[in-house]
Amino acid sequence: MKNLESLVISRRLRVPVEALEGSTPGWGEVAARQLDAALLSVGFTCSAELLDRLAKLPGEDVVDLGVRVLAAVRTLVGDHVQHNAYFIDFPANVPDTVEFWAGLMRKTMVGDTSADQVPTPTLDLLTLPGYGSYQHSYTDLLAAHAELIPLAGDRVTVLGLGGSLESEARELYFSLAGSETPLAAEDLVVLRGLALYCAGEPERIPVRENRAVVNEARLAAGRPLLVDTVTDVLRLACGASGGDVTLAESTRFRSFRRAERRALLAALDGVAGAARLGDVPRHREQWKRLGERLHPHEYPRFPRAAHVFEVARGTRRAAGLDSRVEAALGEGRAGDAVALLEKAPGALLRRLDHLLRIGHSASAVLDAAERAAGGASCRVLLSLREHLQNRLSPAAGRVFANRQGRAWAAADTRSPLEKEVLEQALTMLDEEITRRLPDPGELIVDPDVLGVALPLSGKAVAPGLGVLPRGSISAVEGELLRFFVHWRQAERRTDYDLSALMLNDSYGDAEHVSWTNHGNGFATYSGDLTQAARGASEFIDIRLADATRTIIIPQVDIYAGERFDEAAEAFFGYMSRETEQKGRPFEPRTVRMKSDLRGSGRVALPLVFLRDSDSDGEGDDEGERAGGWRVKWLHLYLKGHPGFNQVEGHRVTTSLLVRSIVERDYLGVRYLAGLLRAKSPSAGHTTYIGLEAPADLPPGSRIYTPGTLHELIPA
CATH class of the missing domain: 2.60.60.30 (sav2460 like domains)
Incomplete structure (x- = not known):
């Protein structure tokens, strides 16, 4: 995979160092110290363990590795480009806005003119000569500024010693693929490359988009696919066509090879039971276009796969869970709606606020939610917990954000929920979340990380x-x-x-x-x-x-x-x-x-x-x-x-x-740390949560930093 080493350095803040058997140490210690000094100029440093390992390598190898490491961290911090400024003395000697524009206009009006120039009735300020482009070189800017005076408060990020490139890549792959929370678009791209590079995958891949990306590699290698819903197959077909596995945007499907069509239809036939066909209408148009590429009529041994495309074309009826729930609510059958939703625990919990506001028995709804909590993902439980704790007090407004971070706000017109009902729901969620959290052993939490919010979704966050x-x-x-x-x-x-x-x-x-x-x-x-x-x-x-x-x-x-x-x-x-x-x-x-x-x-x-x-x-x-x-x-x-x-x-x-x-x-680290402290700890291991991992942790410690915080969210 291209730039795999740089990827590991920037994502894990560890430097992969291969074991060089039979190599002859040279001037590695000198080269390692030179690398550390160069890293300090951009706010990074080598850990003692990394320095010790580099010192035992041949100096030429350390220099070659150092060039790549320095390039990776400079890109990470934004120092890989030349940052010039329009005003050469910034932040000093920046002219007042009116003074600046007046000066440009004065130069334009009194500057050289030719007979060919025709005065225009209007003046576009943005086209004035000298505006909008650098008036000096980057070298001139450097000469105009004194050197930065280093202070103890400057950022110093520690780069740790990594294992082999293969082991580091595999660890990153397993962390991304097994994440309990949706990944950012950049992370999905990384996951796609790692899936082709690394063998195997985690035992559990809970996020559907991640599973689709892993399935792309399995499809290319002719391995069995990991699917349990018809939508899993659609996501895979989109990803294999270079499209959007989140299904937020339409995909133009490519022509699949016969072996690929057979694999996709076989997977679809295995999961397309009558209860699953209700998911098809949600993506009807994409299913119809996929059918044109898969030619299901050529494979009569997959009859249930053909049913999917019949539902998409409207020749076979299949009512989805959402439509049946909405029908029950529309007819005033709230109890029936709750009973239907109990078959899909996550869907029931996502609708809990609404169910508590429609006039149905609050105790019955809470009983159903308690039964459903055991079958829902912990991410759903945490998201609901955050939602309900914000219902305790009125908000200035409601914010809605899509997968790309596009946001809009609206007034909160929801009727309030009774405080007693909310407290019962919060207590139920706290108990279930606590039950799922691992035994922390000796828990160490850096106070600086307490204000970090839990990464319940990474879709809008660029790494x-x-x-x-x-x-x-x-x-x-x-x-x-x-x-x-x-x-x-x-x-x-x-x-x-x-x-x-x-x-x-x-x-x-x-x-x-x-x-x-x-x-x-x-x-x-x-x-x-x-x-x-x-x-x-x-x-x-x-x-x-x-x-x-x-x-x-x-x-x-x-x-x-x-x-x-x-x-x-x-x-x-x-x-x-x-x-x-x-x-x-x-x-x-x-x-x-x-x-x-x-x-x-x-x-x-x-x-x-x-x-x-x-x-x-x-x-x-x-x-x-x-x-x-x-x-x-x-x-x-x-x-x-x-x-x-x-x-x-x-x-x-x-x-x-x-x-x-x-x-x-x-909902942040403070909340989870409180639940972890409430569990009965056992001796034998240490759990550390912080912005950076200290160097003196016991061997085998479980370490969670912002880059791996999603691993703290249990299944």
Whole structure:
């Protein structure tokens, strides 16, 4: 698999080192120290174990490995590109917005003119000479800035010693394939490559999209398929055709080879019982198109497979569970609806809020939910737990987000649930979740990880450095906060704009910093770039001590050109540093978070910065303090306009969305840690949960960090 080593380094923060039998050690220790020094310049370092292992290798091998490791971590942190800035002295000497535009217009009006030029009745400010493109080289920018002064507070990420590349790849493969939560689109791509590279798979693959990706490799190798529903076969056919295994988008099916058609129809025939045909109408059109490629009439020995396509064409009737439940509810037969849903525990629990509001006996519904809890996945139980705990208090609004992170908000018009009913439901869920959690042994929890939200879905979260699930909260250190965006267009002129919306505690009194307003008393914009054939970077500098607003929302607007998922490259992140450090606009060792932009919306809302600790009720043990700042992850995208998006144009929508996320009580590590502590521990092993694994843990410890937190969610 291409770049497998780089993938392992960036995802696991471990360096695969092959055992070199018979090799002759040389100057490996010197080369290892040189590598460690180079890594420190971008905010990484080798663990003592890794340094010791590298020191025993030939120096030439260490150098070759070091080049690859350094390239991998530089890409991870965003230092693989040159981050120039429009104003060479940024954040110093940035002109006032009006002064800047007046200067450009003055140069245009008094500059050289020719007889061929014809005055136009209107003036397009964005086409003024000198606007929107770099006026100096990256070398000039470096010469204009003093070196960064290293401080103890700078980020230092430890790279651990890994095993062989094969073993590391297999571990990553098993972690992704066996995840209890849906994966991000990038992780599905990684899983697809690893499935072709690695032999075997986990005993249990609970997420249907993951199973489809693994089945692609099994289909290509002629191995038996892992399917138990008709939709599993449809997902596999979509994935094998290069389409969407989530079924969110239509797929243009390819022509399958005869052996592939036979395998797909055989799998379909094995699961297409009468009770399963009710799932077909949900994806009727895709089934009809797949039938045109599989030719089921040529395989009379698979009659039940043919029934699937008959249902899709409407020549055979099959009522799905959802339609029967809706019919019962529509006729006022709530008891019958509950009885039907008990056959699908997950579906019953997802509808629990609705069932408790339709007037049916609450005790009967809770009894059915308790019976269903034992047969539902733990992810469903945790999602329901988070949902119900937020029903205890009224919300500012409801946020809806699709698989791509596209979000919208609506007023909460649901009738309230009785507090006693909610408490009974929460107690039932806590007991079932606790029962499924593993014995933690000696439990060690880093206080800094308590505010991290459980990764109940990773679909909208692009992997990267320091990225946490939506709803996670962590402390912000440093006196200066600097956002950055970098993009490179693929085919056509593309203009992204980095902006920041700033609000007070009541989400009002708005002001902004962007290309239309270069700064205020505490924030400074680096200048607007309107094309990125070779890449472009924009920055916003925030002096936190001087901030007159308590809520700061960075965002990236697409003004013109390619979408985030169409650009050759697009990523966002933030840095924090102290005032005396100076340095270039982009300093990799001060980067705290960096991830790709790839949502389908035209406005990206990666995260929000909050001052004070009262906005969501978290405890003091997460590094919060009066007047301090925290960051809460959003991972949201607004639809926006086809072009010319500006921060001023969607202020109300952004404010409502962010408020709904900030005020929502997300289920986090704090909750699971409390349940784990309530279990009776046994001696013999240690469980550690933290942002990074310390070096002094006992051998055989179970370690959970943000990159592997999904493994903590039980089956």
